[in-house]
Each structure stands twice: as C-alpha cells, then as structure tokens.
Amino acid sequence: MTIKDTPEEWEIRATDTPFRGAKTSVRTDEVVMPDGTAVTRDYxxxxxxxxxxxxxxxxxxxxxxxxxxxxxxxxxxxPAGLLDVPGENPLHAAQRELYEEAHVKAEDWRVLTDVYTTPGGCDEAVRIFLARDLSEAEGERFAVEHEEADMELERVPVQELVRGVLAGELHNNCLVVGVLSLVAARTGDGLDALRPAEAPWPARPFSS
Incomplete structure (x- = not known):
C-alpha cells in the first residue's frame, strides 16, 4: 500500500457563502456521505x-x-504571507515576503514541504521553502504597519528552535513544520535532494 494523499471529491448538493471577508470567506456545503446521508460542513x-x-x-x-x-x-x-494574486507563482511570493519582512534575499531556493494547516475546517494550503545563501537586500526597507510595526527579527540556531518546539514553547505551524522538516531532510537524502523551487503544487496550481 502506498501512503500518499490522493484527490477525491464527494457530491455537494448545495453550497452557500454566509460570510465574505477581505481575504477569506466562510462556505457551507451540503455533502453526501458514503452511506447516502447529507450533512453540512462549514469551512x-x-x-x-x-x-x-x-x-x-x-x-x-x-x-x-x-x-x-x-x-x-x-x-x-x-517569514510568511498570503498568495494575494490568483495563480501567482509561489516562489515569487516567497521571495517578496522574505524581502518585505526581513529585507533579505537568497540565492538558493528549494521546496521544503507542502501542508494543509487545518484541513478539517479550512482549505488553506501552505508551501514552505528553504532559502539559503542569504544576503542583505538592496534598496529601501519595506514600510510596515499594524502588527508588523511591532515585529522583532532574530537569527536563532536550528537546534535551539528544535528544543523550543519539542518543549512546547514554540507553536507557529510553519515554524514547527519547517524546522522539523529541515532536520528530517538532513538525516535523510540531504538538503540538495529537496524538490526544486518551481516544483508543481496541485493544491495551488501556478504558472512559471
């Protein structure tokens, strides 16, 4: 048996969007279960x-x-951010976020992992990149506002982050998954064996 997620879509008898926000919305679907009953799912x-x-x-x-x-x-x-433009190349979005939030650029980019953050209640898909060969970005720093105006920036050793994750001191999904995926990749085939930065992403198809 191959352990691999596969696409599947059950019948939807009705759908409604009771809430629309600036970036996200809430949808209610009436989904037909394998036994023929229909139930509602909000996400x-x-x-x-x-x-x-x-x-x-x-x-x-x-x-x-x-x-x-x-x-x-x-x-x-x-560093992380939304795919604001439908069909946007995720690598370009990641490079933008690294520049805007840290004023840093990277020469080596690879896909570290792809995840659904909370598939029981949200269809958010996240692609986490590994960026190496870092240097200070050129030009003016991006103007921050709201929560980002109070943001702090640090560089922390990998093992210190691993310790914090396992101790229950660090909780951000992308940080936890990213750091542990980095350690797993190193103990496996190595970082250079990771997928290329432009690898296909069925959850959010894009053009190069």
Missing part, C-alpha cells in the same frame, strides 16, 4: 500561503516575533 476558504525557512551560513534560522490576535500571543514565526 474557511483561503487563498493559500507561502513561508520561508531562511538558513544562514552559521546554521541559524531567520525568525520573526509578531502579535497574533486570535490566539492572544506573540509568536515566533518564519
């Missing part, structure tokens, strides 16, 4: 996101500390 419709695990020559990860109102905490995170 958030999300454009998708990208995140960047930026690794420097000293084996440190670039992390940001930012206030997240829904959980009422300041979380340590890796």
């Amino acid at each position: 958030q419709v999300h454009p998708g996101s990208v995140a960047v695990l930026a690794l420097d020559e000293a084996d440190r990860v670039l992390v940001l500390r930012q206030y997240r109102h829904p959980v009422r905490q300041k979380l340590w995170e890796i």
Whole structure:
C-alpha cells in the first residue's frame, strides 16, 4: 500500500457563502456521505500561503516575533504571507515576503514541504521553502504597519528552535513544520535532494 494523499471529491448538493471577508470567506456545503446521508460542513476558504525557512551560513534560522490576535500571543514565526494574486507563482511570493519582512534575499531556493494547516475546517494550503545563501537586500526597507510595526527579527540556531518546539514553547505551524522538516531532510537524502523551487503544487496550481 502506498501512503500518499490522493484527490477525491464527494457530491455537494448545495453550497452557500454566509460570510465574505477581505481575504477569506466562510462556505457551507451540503455533502453526501458514503452511506447516502447529507450533512453540512462549514469551512474557511483561503487563498493559500507561502513561508520561508531562511538558513544562514552559521546554521541559524531567520525568525520573526509578531502579535497574533486570535490566539492572544506573540509568536515566533518564519517569514510568511498570503498568495494575494490568483495563480501567482509561489516562489515569487516567497521571495517578496522574505524581502518585505526581513529585507533579505537568497540565492538558493528549494521546496521544503507542502501542508494543509487545518484541513478539517479550512482549505488553506501552505508551501514552505528553504532559502539559503542569504544576503542583505538592496534598496529601501519595506514600510510596515499594524502588527508588523511591532515585529522583532532574530537569527536563532536550528537546534535551539528544535528544543523550543519539542518543549512546547514554540507553536507557529510553519515554524514547527519547517524546522522539523529541515532536520528530517538532513538525516535523510540531504538538503540538495529537496524538490526544486518551481516544483508543481496541485493544491495551488501556478504558472512559471
């Protein structure tokens, strides 16, 4: 048996969108179950996101500390952002986020992993990139506002982040998945065996 996620879509008898926000919406579908009964499922419709695990020559990860109102905490995170434009190349979006949030550019880009953040209640898909060969970006720094105006930036050793994840001290989804995926890749076939940055992404198809 091959352990691999596969596409499948059950019959939808009716659908409604009771809420539309600036970036996301809430949808209610009436879905037919395998036994023939129909049930309603509410979920958030999300454009998708990208995140960047930026690794420097000293084996440190670039992390940001930012206030997240829904959980009422300041979380340590890796640079990330929405796919604002339908069909946008996720690599281009990741490069933009790294520049805007950290004023950093990278020469080596690879796909670290792809995840659904909360598939039971949201269709958000995130592609997490590994970025290496870092340097300071040219030009003016991006003007930040709102939560980002209070953002802190640090470079933290990989093993310190691993310790924090396993100790229950770090909770951001992309940071946790990214850091542990980095360690797993190193103990497997190595970082150079990761998928290329332009690898297909069925969850959010894009043009090159």
